[in-house]
Amino acid sequence: MPWEQIERRLDAVAGADMVIALYEPSSRHRPGQLGKAQEVLLRHRGAGTPVAVAREVSRDDETINVTTLAQMTEFAHDKRTVIIVGNSTSQQVGDWMITPRAYAE
Secondary structure, three states, X not given: OOHHHHHHHHHHHHXXXXXXXXXXXXXXOOOOHHHHHHHHHHOOOOXXXXXXXXXXXXXXOOEEEEEEXXXXXXXXXXXXXXXXXXXXXXXXXXXXXXXXOOOOO
């Protein structure tokens, strides 16, 4: 899929304030796309938005780092990584990133 199409979709979902999962966010064939995705997300979300960077999930080398949107690219990421970007209600609580299910009416 061309990057322009990915960017349009990412821009739309980021603007809708949904929690977003980025599956296989980078590889040696797509080395710069995570940084570009970060730029798109920062158009709609604050730099402090909670982000989980999960690599090698359920394997012996598993790492899960809860960080911020501004710092998400600082952690190891490749095609064995899933990045979960929170929405406006997401928050970090200890080592966890949570998004409440109930919304104010």
